[in-house]
Amino acid sequence: MELLYLIKYGELSLKGKNRKDFEARLREDIRTRLADLSIRLRQEWGRMYLHPPGGDPAAQSLGKIESTLARTFGIIGFARSYAVAQSMDQIEEAALILAEELIASRGIRFKIEARRSDKSFSLSSYQICCHLGDSLSRHFPELKVDLNRPDWTIQVEVRRRVYIYGPQSRAPGGLPLGASGRGLLLLSGGIDSPVAGYLMGKRGLAMDAVYYHTPPYTSEQAREKVQQLAGILAEYVTGLHLWIVPFTEIQLKINNLARKEATTLLVRAAMMAIADRLARRHGHDCLVTGESLGQVASQTVQSLHFTGSYTGLPLFRPLIGMDKAEIIRAAQEIGTYETSILPYQDCCTLFAPQHPEVRPRIDRMVSVFRSLALEKLISKAVDESELSIAGRAL
Ligand code: ATP
Numbered sequence: 177m178e179l180l181y182l183i184k185y186g187e188l189s190l191k192g193k194n195r196k197d198f199e200a201r202l203r204e205d206i207r208t209r210l211a212d213l214s215i216r217l218r219q220e221w222g223r224m225y226l227h228p229p230g231g232d233p234a235a236q237s238l239g240k241i242e243s244t245l246a247r248t249f250g251i252i253g254f255a256r257s258y259a260v261a262q263s264m265d266q267i268e269e270a271a272l273i274l275a276e277e278l279i280a281s282r283g284i285r286f287k288i289e290a291r292r293s294d295k296s297f298s299l300s301s302y303q304i305c306c307h308l309g310d311s312l313s314r315h316f317p318e319l320k321v322d323l324n325r326p327d328w329t330i331q332v333e334v335r336r337r338v339y340i341y342g343p344q345s346r347a348p349g350g351l352p353l354g355a356s357g358r359g360l361l362l363l364s365g366g367i368d369s370p371v372a373g374y375l376m377g378k379r380g381l382a383m384d385a386v387y388y389h390t391p392p393y394t395s396e397q398a399r400e401k402v403q404q405l406a407g408i409l410a411e412y413v414t415g416l417h418l419w420i421v422p423f424t425e426i427q428l429k430i431n432n433l434a435r436k437e438a439t440t441l442l443v444r445a446a447m448m449a450i451a452d453r454l455a456r457r458h459g460h461d462c463l464v465t466g467e468s469l470g471q472v473a474s475q476t477v478q479s480l481h482f483t484g485s486y487t488g489l490p491l492f493r494p495l496i497g498m499d500k501a502e503i504i505r506a507a508q509e510i511g512t513y514e515t516s517i518l519p520y521q522d523c524c525t526l527f528a529p530q531h532p533e534v535r536p537r538i539d540r541m542v543s544v545f546r547s548l549a550l551e552k553l554i555s556k557a558v559d560e561s562e563l564s565i566a567g568r569a570l
C-alpha cells in the first residue's frame with residue numbers, strides 16, 4: 177500500500193500546446209517548492225500524482241507537502257490517497273485507515289463512491305460500494321450510510337492500480353505561476369497590495385515586489401512588516417523577492433516644493449516612475465498595484481490616470497472593482513491580514529495632506545511633476561535599491 181497525493185488541476189478549457197505548457201509549469205513549480213523533499217511527480221490522464229519521499233514519510237514532510245499544495249496556483253484540489261493492487265482486501269485496509277481519521281475529524285455519516293476504469297476487475301462499482309460499506313459499518317458500528325448528506329465520502333478508483341481517497345482539500349486554482357510572465361508588485365504595508373499580488377499570481381504571473389522606504393519617517397518595523405508580507409506572499413508566489421527603494425530624498429523634495437494638496441499624487445507618480453525603471457532593468461513585463469477605484473483621493477479616475485501615466489508598461493490593478501470588505505476577506509483568507517494591520521506607519525499616511533487633490537487636472541499635475549526635476553533622484557533611488565530575499569520557510 178502506497179501513500180501518495182492525487183492532484184486535480186483546472187482550466188479545462190486549455191487545449192493543445194497551452195495545456196502542455198500549463199502542466200509543465202505546474203510540475204516545475206511544485207518541484208521547486210518541494211525541492212528539499214525529493215518527491216516524485218507523475219502525470220496521468222489530466223491528473224498528477226505526487227509520491228512523497230521514502231516508503232513511510234514523516235508527518236512533518238506530509239504537512240509541508242499539504243501546506244504547499246494548498247498554496248499552489250493551478251491546482252484546484254488534492255487528496256491524500258492510497259494506491260493498492262487490484263485486491264479487495266487491500267482496498268478495504270486503505271479505506272479503514274481513511275475512515276478512522278475521517279470519523280474523528282468530520283463525523284459518522286458516510287458514503288462510498290466507486291469508479292471502475294479497468295473493467296477487468298471482478299467487482300462492479302456497485303459491488304465495491306456495498307462491500308466496503310458493509311466492512312466499514314462492521315468495524316465502526318457508529319457509522320451511518322448517508323447518500324444525500326454525508327459528512328465525508330471515500331472514493332475508490334479502479335485503474336491499473338486502485339486509488340482510495342477521502343475528501344479533497346481546496347487549493348487556489350487559476351494558472352500555474354509563470355504561465356503569464358513576470359511582473360513587479362508595488363507592495364506597501366497595507367491590506368490591499370498583498371491581495372493584489374495574490375490575485376495576479378493566481379492568473380499565472382510570477383512576481384517580485386518593490387517597497388519604498390522612507391527612514392527615519394518610517395520605522396525599521398515598517399520595513400520588517402513589508403518583508404514579512406513579502407514572505408507570506410512568497411508562500412504562493414514562488415521565488416518572490418523584494419526590492420527596497422530608499423525614498424526619503426524624493427519624499428522630502430516633494431514635500432518641500434509642492435503644494436500640500438498635491439503631494440500624495442506626486443509621490444505616487446514618483447513611485448510609478450521608479451517601478452517602471454526597475455521593472456525594465458530586471459525583466460518584468462508589467463506592474464501591479466493594490467489600487468481600488470474611489471477608495472481614497474489618489475485613486476479616483478483622474479488620479480489613476482495621472483499616476484498611471486508614469487509607466488509605459490501594462491499596469492494591473494486587480495482590486496479596482498472590489499470593496500474594502502471584500503479585500504479584507506481575501507486578505508484574511510490568504511493570511512496577510514493580521515500582518516497588514518500591525519500599526520507601523522507608512523510614509524504615505526505620515527505625510528498625507530488633510531485635503532488631498534481629488535480630481536486633479538492631468539496636464540497641470542504633469543507640469544508640476546516636471547518642475548520638481550526629480551530625474552536624478554529617481555535614477556539614484558533605482559541604483560541604490562536593495563534586493564532582499566523574502567521567502568520564508570513554510
Ligand atoms: P491600504 O489601502 O490598505 O492602506 P494600500 O497598500 O492600498 O494599503 P494605498 O495608500 O492605498 O495603500 O496605496 C495604493 C497603492 O500604491 C498600494 O496598493 C501599493 O500598490 C502602492 N504603494 C503605496 N505605498 C507604497 C510603498 N510605500 N511602497 C510600495 N508601494 C506602495
Ligand code: MG
Nearest residue numbers: 368466467471
Ligand atoms: Mg489602498
